[in-house]
Amino acid sequence: MMFSKSCEYALKAVIHLCIKAKGESRLNISEISRAIDSPEPFTAKILQTLSRHGIIxxxxxxxxxxxxxxxAAPIRVIEIIDLIDxxxxxxxxxxxxxxxNEDRPCPIxxxxxxxxxxxxxxxxxxTIQEFAKEISRGNAFLINT
Amino acid sequence: MMFSKSCEYALKAVIHLCIKAKGESRLNISEISRAIDSPEPFTAKILQTLSRHGIIxxxxxxxxxxxxxxxAAPIRVIEIIDLIDxxxxxxxxxxxxxxxNEDRPCPIxxxxxxxxxxxxxxxxxxTIQEFAKEISRGNAFLINT
DNA sequence: CATATTTAAGACAACCAAGTCCGAAATAGC
DNA sequence: GCTATTTCGGACTTGGTTGTCTTAAATATG
Structure with a gap:
């Protein structure tokens, strides 16, 4: 796994918010966790962290x-990864x-x-917004069938 | 982290064996774990797994x-990763x-x-042997200073 | 103001990877 | 054959990530 579970959920959640809750509309925890197929209370924790740090x-x-x-400015993917992982x-x-490092490298x-x-x-x-656009267009997905 | 700790130790251990214990000579657990800076009993477990599967x-x-x-044939790096992780x-x-997958991809x-x-x-x-050569030449290292 | 709804925060539980320990089995040397 | 040395195998412990639960705080609505 490249990223932790927390980070995966964070990325999915923010992407989903970019699609469904940009501006006036809002989504609550249960709507979000249903949309991204994640455990509800655990997702709540992650959303709190993202909110506390101003990403959402x-x-x-x-x-x-x-x-x-x-x-708010577009959210660069790295911001979420740095925060969570x-x-x-x-x-x-x-x-x-x-x-x-270059001076004393491991063999790989x-x-x-x-x-x-x-x-x-x-x-x-x-940016998360670019990913969100792919989802909106139906070219990419956040959950399995 | 790309690989698990077990896998990191496994890669280092096999590289070290390629340098110091090819053919007749042998290294025991304490020599190996000292050389690659790993916990001795944990390293023992990993060496057992590698041995049981014929990699060493x-x-x-x-x-x-x-x-x-x-x-034995040169050991491809992937063999160790597949076995351990x-x-x-x-x-x-x-x-x-x-x-x-391509048909139903995630956004990234x-x-x-x-x-x-x-x-x-x-x-x-x-192959592990290629990495071992880099170490032998002093161009790469398995532990920090 | 009372109530229902929702996030915030912290304590708790379950799980898995990382790491330890110990007795058993093999074997070399006396 | 006895002893010391070493790997083998399984049970155990620890620590961090994942996930849950419960109570508090904020706020919209009547």
Whole structure:
């Protein structure tokens, strides 16, 4: 697994919010977890974290729920990964060395580096909104049939 | 983390054996775990698994230990990963979907696929012996300073 | 203001990977 | 054959991630 379960749910949830709750409309926890096929209370925890850090917004009380602020900038995929899984979650040494670098590389360093550089660039430039658009168009999906 | 701790230790251990215990000479558990900086009893478990599946060889008793059969074919990196972490450990869906494919992709499927294909090819063609050579030449390392 | 609805927060439980321990089996050397 | 050494195998412990539950806080509505 590239990312933790928490991170997978976070990515799916924010993508779904971008489609269904941009601006005025809101979605509550049960609607979200149903849409992305995730355990409801666990999803609640993750949504709270995302909200606490300002990646998504929330409103308590009747008619409340979670939503994406219309005026907010597009959300880069890397922001969610850094928040949930920690920085450099995906570009650590393949053999687990703490200090693996060009000067003192592990044997698979060079090969892995070329991938993680590409991957990092992808995650830093791609936005959740772009993914949401693919879903809206029916070109991609968040759950299995 | 790309691979499990078990898999990291397995890769390091087999690389080390390729350097120090090819043919007649053997290394025991404490020598190996010291060389690759891993917990001794946990490393023992992993070496047993590798031995049971014929990736490395072992001899019990005084002067015994683990070694790489000189006559055995070079060990492809993928063999160790498949054994320890299970098949397709590294090319599962980035969002955790069970059935994610071209026909019904998750939004990050296409981008991830292009990496996992490259990575898979690398792991299927690179051998432990090649990595061992890099270590022997002083161009790569298995532990931090 | 009372009530229903919804998120917030923290404690708790279940699960799995990581790591330990111990007795059994094999074997080399005396 | 006895002893020391070493791997083998299984049971056990620990720690972190995943997932649940319960109570509190906020707020919309009548």
């Amino acid at each position: 917004s929330s409103i308590k009380g009747p008619g409340g729920g979670f939503y994406i602020d219309k005026k 920690g920085k450099h979650a995906f570009d650590r040494c393949g053999l687990g060395l703490k200090d693996c 360093h060079k090969e892995f580096k070329s991938y993680s550089v590409q991957l990092k660039h992808l995650l830093e430039t791609k | 060889s072992s001899i019990k008793g005084p002067g015994g230990g683990f070694y790489i059969d000189k006559k 299970g098949k397709h450990a590294f090319d599962r869906c980035g969002l955790g979907l069970k059935d994610c 499927h296409k981008e991830f696929k292009s990496y996992s294909v490259q990575l898979k090819h690398l792991l299927e063609t690179k």
